[in-house]
Amino acid sequence: MEDKFARRMSSVHRSFIREILKVTADPSIISFAGGLPNPECFPYEAISEAARRALADKPVNALQYSTTEGDPELRAWIAERYFTRMGLRLEPDDILITTGSQQCVDLVAKVFLDKGDAVVLERPAYLGAIQSFSVFEPTFRTIPLHTDGPDLAALESLLDQGPAKLFYAVPNFQNPSGMSYSLEKRQAVAELCLRRDLLFVEDDPYGELRFKGEHLPSVYTFTKGRSILMGSFSKIATPGFRIGWIVASGGVRDALIRVKQASDLHTPSLTQRIMIELLKHYDMDAHIAMIRERYGKQSRVMVDAIQRHFPEGVTISDPEGGMFLWVTLPEGYSSMKLIDKAVERKVAFVPGKPFYVEEGRGENTLRLNFSNASEEMIEEGVSRLGSALREFLGQ
Amino acid sequence: MEDKFARRMSSVHRSFIREILKVTADPSIISFAGGLPNPECFPYEAISEAARRALADKPVNALQYSTTEGDPELRAWIAERYFTRMGLRLEPDDILITTGSQQCVDLVAKVFLDKGDAVVLERPAYLGAIQSFSVFEPTFRTIPLHTDGPDLAALESLLDQGPAKLFYAVPNFQNPSGMSYSLEKRQAVAELCLRRDLLFVEDDPYGELRFKGEHLPSVYTFTKGRSILMGSFSKIATPGFRIGWIVASGGVRDALIRVKQASDLHTPSLTQRIMIELLKHYDMDAHIAMIRERYGKQSRVMVDAIQRHFPEGVTISDPEGGMFLWVTLPEGYSSMKLIDKAVERKVAFVPGKPFYVEEGRGENTLRLNFSNASEEMIEEGVSRLGSALREFLGQ
Secondary structure (H helix, E strand, O other): OHHHOOHHHHHOOOOHHHHHHHHOOOOOOEEOOOOOOOHHHOOHHHHHHHHHHHOOOOOHHHHOOOOOOOOHHHHHHHHHHHHHHHOOOOOHHHEEEEEHHHHHHHHHHHHHOOOOOEEEEEEOOOHHHHHHHHOOOOEEEEEEEEOOEEOHHHHHHHHHHOOOOEEEEOOOOOOOOOOOOOHHHHHHHHHHHHHOOOEEEEEOOOOOOEOOOOOOOOHHHHOOOOOEEEEEOOOOOOHHHOEEEEEOOHHHHHHHHHHHHHHHOOOOHHHHHHHHHHHHHOOHHHHHHHHHHHHHHHHHHHHHHHHHHOOOOOEEOOOOEOOEEEEEOOOOOOHHHHHHHHHHOOEEOEEOHHHOOOOOOOOOEEEEEOOOOOHHHHHHHHHHHHHHHHHHHOO | OHHHOOHHHHHOOOOHHHHHHHHOOOOOOEEOOOOOOOHHHOOHHHHHHHHHHHOOOOOHHHHOOOOOOOOHHHHHHHHHHHHHHHOOOOOHHHEEEEOHHHHHHHHHHHHHOOOOOEEEEEEOOOHHHHHHHHOOOOEEEEEEEEOOEEOHHHHHHHHHHOOOOEEEEOOOOOOOOOOOOOHHHHHHHHHHHHHOOOEEEEEOOOOOOEOOOOOOOOHHHHOOOOOEEEEEOOOOOOHHHOOEEEEOOHHHHHHHHHHHHHHHOOOOHHHHHHHHHHHHHOOHHHHHHHHHHHHHHHHHHHHHHHHHHOOOOOEEOOOOEOOEEEEEOOOOOOHHHHHHHHHHOOEEOEEOHHHOOOOOOOOOEEEEEOOOOOHHHHHHHHHHHHHHHHHHHOO
């Protein structure tokens, strides 16, 4: 039956990260390869209690088919939170519930992408988005991501060469690089996208996880609603719910609802009702503050260990939030080769190459995850990686 | 931003059924329009208890990211059930868990359909599948559905005119027509599809809901695994879980996993774990037998009421299972016009027209749902519809 596959299947691959994760199933390996939140931060008892409440008194709305738009109470909570967090005034009807924020990318691609349309990505870019977009056969074009955000001169010049449909970006604590846009870059990218008629698609799964510096408003707040904003409960509650959302209104929202209906009818009513009960009866602010403090501590422990264990010439990012730290080796060294030496020493990471759509880029970069490891594991794992690096660099 | 929509959006519409359901929000209207299972059959207490079990003892696997393939215990249960129900020997690895069986169609379309590929549908066809396929811009070709299954001479002649990629069908108690394939037709359609190299895509959400006649094996059992089979818990447990599955192996399964990963990473771990606890500790056979008996009774009550209340010249199907009954008006009468008269009399149904992809077909047909109404409501609703029909037909 493989002879019947659509042409797109030649560019839709299994995630390289998932292949690495198989290696790290070995419990003797310390893994910084995953992108998982720390399960010690999950509010187990509160979720169990929320499920009890959601399923008490024969609740038809938790078990029957439901609306494609998503539960009104859940949409109201999300809209309200945008106001308290960043002064953004939204109606519950501006929110569309999705099956995780991965589905947001699939829905946006369905609504906007014809085969061959140009999609602008950050360099490096989130691998899950590259995969979702690839199904719709766009051409990818990329612009460098600096420590304060994207290179806008590169974006201007890229648009001068030809039109692009949309610009997909993760302005807060990006996966994989951990980079965040400065306030100035947020305003400037919004201005540029409006002026050049480029649809800005803002993925924000990590926005609440800032442990350093000041919270900054979404780019969406500067585009007067003429962009798309995505969010998720995966990093602030738990990923197992698979609940994300898209902020959109008018004709765009209507189009997203139509393709959502064609994709899975609606996100499970059961998980939505349990989430609502959790949000109503649990102190989410205190919970998120706890996650922030913990990830901040783990990030500092990792940076500190790297400064002691890594050899000269290896540079690292200084994340202000999120779950990732970005490492750059000296030019000419490939992290795809380093990974074998690291696994021999029982430590794993993700090489940077898969986050670049162009061949030959990012060979000397790699991603470290600090959210899902204890401080002791971080110290020991960084020490092992330091030995591997010294051998690899011949120091 | 609407000026940026992909071309496909011109053929992706909101479900007409969802528009009718808005009318029926009026509680004074008796609605046979929906396609909902009866919420009185939901195992509320058992699900509540299953959630308690799934969330006891800090279960990381219910709340963390999980595999795209789906929970191994859930896949094992599904594989085992195919053996006990129809002697089909499957491995857990032949099952891919999806976010409802609606997602199965989306994933199959992603793997197999290039723009312009021909998809063969039954006439009438399931509206949700028409919507999902439409996103991938195929051409639709249809063959008549008789009371014992599809017109295979029409299928042969259609294939003689040009190739088709796949044939999507619902052989058990089809939505909307309620029709089922005879054993002979199942064997014949399998033989034809293998001989003509046409991929058979078998959607089976209602297979367990047979209340009359003998259970028949899936077409899949006659294709030696060279077809695709889809299933769902929506009609045997509850739809709010949004758990369906695809039976596929080898390269096809691998391709489905890749596009599933790009679509929503994985189906919620939380609902999968609750479903497993339900399946382990609840008597599903007794539960399904109860649903079958109830829907069988409701179907008989509806058929009986129709025989007393409907005027001459209106014919109906004789469903052996599922949730729907199909009504045909005399030639030249349009159910799209009847619906207004029916709603005036506080009764609703779905006109047949949206289930036909070709213009001008099915005008004189309509779908009645009998699963989600009490016997009293069925009697009263059919009586109201009978009055509307008599006036409409001038009798």
